Amino acid sequence: MAHRPIPEPFQRDRHDHQECVSSAVEAAHELCVRRRIRLTELRRRVLELVWGGHAPIGAYDILDTLRGERRSAAPATVYRALDFLLENGLVHRIESLNAFVGCGAPRQAHSGQFLICRACDTVAEIDDGEIAGVLSRNAAKLGFRVDRQTVELTGLCPACADAAG
Amino acid sequence: MAHRPIPEPFQRDRHDHQECVSSAVEAAHELCVRRRIRLTELRRRVLELVWGGHAPIGAYDILDTLRGERRSAAPATVYRALDFLLENGLVHRIESLNAFVGCGAPRQAHSGQFLICRACDTVAEIDDGEIAGVLSRNAAKLGFRVDRQTVELTGLCPACADAAG
DNA sequence: TGTATTTTGTTATGTTATAACATACTATGT
DNA sequence: ACATAGTATGTTATAACATAACAAAATACA
Numbered sequence: 469m470a471h472r473p474i475p476e477p478f479q480r481d482r483h484d485h486q487e488c489v490s491s492a493v494e495a496a497h498e499l500c501v502r503r504r505i506r507l508t509e510l511r512r513r514v515l516e517l518v519w520g521g522h523a524p525i526g527a528y529d530i531l532d533t534l535r536g537e538r539r540s541a542a543p544a545t546v547y548r549a550l551d552f553l554l555e556n557g558l559v560h561r562i563e564s565l566n567a568f569v570g571c572g573a574p575r576q577a578h579s580g581q582f583l584i585c586r587a588c589d590t591v592a593e594i595d596d597g598e599i600a601g602v603l604s605r606n607a608a609k610l611g612f613r614v615d616r617q618t619v620e621l622t623g624l625c626p627a628c629a630d631a632a633g
Numbered sequence: 634m635a636h637r638p639i640p641e642p643f644q645r646d647r648h649d650h651q652e653c654v655s656s657a658v659e660a661a662h663e664l665c666v667r668r669r670i671r672l673t674e675l676r677r678r679v680l681e682l683v684w685g686g687h688a689p690i691g692a693y694d695i696l697d698t699l700r701g702e703r704r705s706a707a708p709a710t711v712y713r714a715l716d717f718l719l720e721n722g723l724v725h726r727i728e729s730l731n732a733f734v735g736c737g738a739p740r741q742a743h744s745g746q747f748l749i750c751r752a753c754d755t756v757a758e759i760d761d762g763e764i765a766g767v768l769s770r771n772a773a774k775l776g777f778r779v780d781r782q783t784v785e786l787t788g789l790c791p792a793c794a795d796a797a798g
Numbered sequence: 799t800g801t802a803t804t805t806t807g808t809t810a811t812g813t814t815a816t817a818a819c820a821t822a823c824t825a826t827g828t
Numbered sequence: 829a830c831a832t833a834g835t836a837t838g839t840t841a842t843a844a845c846a847t848a849a850c851a852a853a854a855t856a857c858a
Contacts, residue, residue, distance in 0.1 A: 612786070615789070618785040619782075675805085
């Protein structure tokens, strides 16, 4: 079935963000059906909260909101839901921020690279085969076999770079 | 003046590690003289502890050792020394591990890329211009201006890859 | 020597994450 | 429908990582 595509990196001004959230939840739902795993109410809700914006959100920020809705919410509640979402590629962890962002393209397996604006906190995920290729290849030249790539580029997004001159 | 070079990534079997430590301390000393900043006893000692091996070490592991030598040691003691060493490029932080490794080539400014063996915990720093170039260039194509690159590749080093088959 | 600056000491607290065990829910075979 | 195995969540406690704020000591340097 057809989804409206999630906006491309940094083309995000004045977009209907609710559309991002519902697309992400719908994609997650389909992925879970396909894999015969359960997108429970809790997991769906945590996914929505991660998709609250295009900025990374911390586990305890998620918890703060969740507590207003579910009196049993505790750190383990959130971390377990996040673990599930991470394992299934529905969210990514930004290591340099100890925070989480939604994955815009959960269909394909990928590690992804992240562009993190230090001014507006927006994170764009890219899945750049050239980058992944150079990393794997150059590691392999040293005899290193790469399992997982963590690539996080911090700087200024186009809008903030313009504003900063 | 001449230093014996710190061993190349993954050529580290049976090397004299004390040589790595003393090289690193000597390089740090010279860098601090040149920059007119102070490599105090505390900072020198923390640098040595970071260089205790080629595996990343956590701040609280450093603290545990330091407490045996200096009864006033507290978290802030260690973090302040680490901040100094980080600012001056003498150590690097491995974001995906919340831990620190010594920098083998503190003379030049660089962000570096890290190859982290998940079997033996050895970390090798590389400073690969091709990688840095592709990252900056491909981010720039999207209008993103990169300040800082975090590149951490987890996998198996040559020795552990051989052992694993 | 006096004074400004930097470094370290000290205490407290904030933030992020996991362990361990109990209970509840869901799917499946009979 | 029932038993039961497996999965998910509740609950309490604690571990691991990091910073804030102010005092005291050491150092640089006029």
